[in-house]
């Protein structure tokens with residue numbers, strides 16, 4: 203009998219230790235180590251001392267079957283997967299609880315089933331009745347999806363091995379699955395890993411596409427799907443602000459497609475609605491004519507996306523002013539602030555700075571620098587930017603505005619949505635094409651700051667008025683004056 207080796211496995215990142223300790227050295231999380239039997243990672247049958255069989259080695263140039271894809275029937279989902287599900291591939295969909303993973307996958311399986319494919323939905327979290335209730339609400343109750351509420355991987359695999367091979371299998375969620383081959387409790391890293399391995403083996407063998415659902419918890423209570431990420435072919439993350447109806451599906455890893463595409467959905471009372479033109483949605487609730495907002499013409503994957511950046515610059519009451527940013531890289535914000543201070547004479551060290559990307563989108567492009575700078579200066583000097591202008595361009599540390607890729611696609615999208623002018627890098631002119639927009643090219647950030655500053659006065663405190671009043675030197679405000687005697 204194999205000797206059982208007990209070790210302490212971090213439930214967050216999967217690192218194993220011989221002794222218990224409070225903090226995981228690998229990922230830095232506290233209280234995430236749990237005792238597990240790790241022998242079972244490899245089933246006993248495989249660990250036997252049999253002689254390895256020989257296999258044929260192939261050449262690189264041989265004929266390979268190109269990955270046959272299967273459309274999910276949802277264009278936004280296909281966009282993110284790179285054109286549909288690849289046969290025999292395994293996909294992990296991660297996201298916070300309640301974000302809409304089960305809803306998305308119920309819709310996808312129903313679409314596939316309606317298109318005549320065998321689609322199976324296995325829920326380990328909800329009873330069959332609950333899944334039916336959701337399907338009813340989504341108007342999909344009549345779709346010929348094969349449904350079950352099961353958690354044993356062995357049972358699932360033997361059930362699905364019968365009959366025609368399913369084209370799509372959804373496992374909701376991988377944390378609830380367990381296999382006989384290991385002794386740990388369901389939800390532990392060892393169980394999640396072994397269950398995923400068994401399902402991946404089944405997918406590769408039969409050619410069925412499998413989608414694993416994984417919860418992401420911040421405190422590492424449940425084994426995060428992190429450990430599964432390197433085993434699967436693609437990892438999609440489903441994101442969104444709980445309070446907002448927009449949901450964004452993003453590929454984090456994809457062996458068969460691009461990783462920079464996003465799919466945009468809107469959560470409605472009738473399930474997730476695909477948003478094929480996200481710019482219209484992100485700009486639909488624009489606050490026209492208020493200072494501190496600038497429209498950024500961005501690119502997400504192959505698609506231009508226009509989104510509003512909102513900035514608030516307000517005098518601080520703290521020793522160290524606050525810098526808070528939602529939807530953008532905080533270090534990018536610090537860089538833009540430093541360039542504004544150093545090269546454009548904009549003093550921000552006495553101000554709190556808040557920056558928000560509207561609609562819950564997360565921007566990763568450096569091209570947003572110029573729009574962010576415009577929004578910040580606009581808020582500081584309390585001058586609204588022209589409502590019909592879009593901004594894009596990368597700001598370098600020297601204060602120069604550098605060109606970015608796909609200028610003409612950005613301009614076309616802006617023109618399509620009725621914008622009249624674009625503020626863009628000077629050197630981008632060659633790439634412009636026939637945009638139908640007035641172009642305001644800026645070579646350096648200083649030019650832009652001067653243009654915006656000329657439009658307004660400093661916020662609220664009526665500096666000009668106060669400067670004009672004669673002020674007694676070293677005057678102490680009344681409330682700080684001490685009465686003599």
Ligand code: TYD
Pocket residue numbers: 297298299300301302303304305306336339340469470471472473474
């Ligand atoms: P769900 O798909 O169960 O989330 P997850 O599987 O990621 O945990 O969706 C949960 C939320 O979605 C829930 O708060 C209700 C909301 N919802 C709608 O707004 N409309 C709908 O049609 C459905 C089915 C859910």
Ligand code: MG
Pocket residue numbers: 303304305327374
């Ligand atoms: Mg769910």
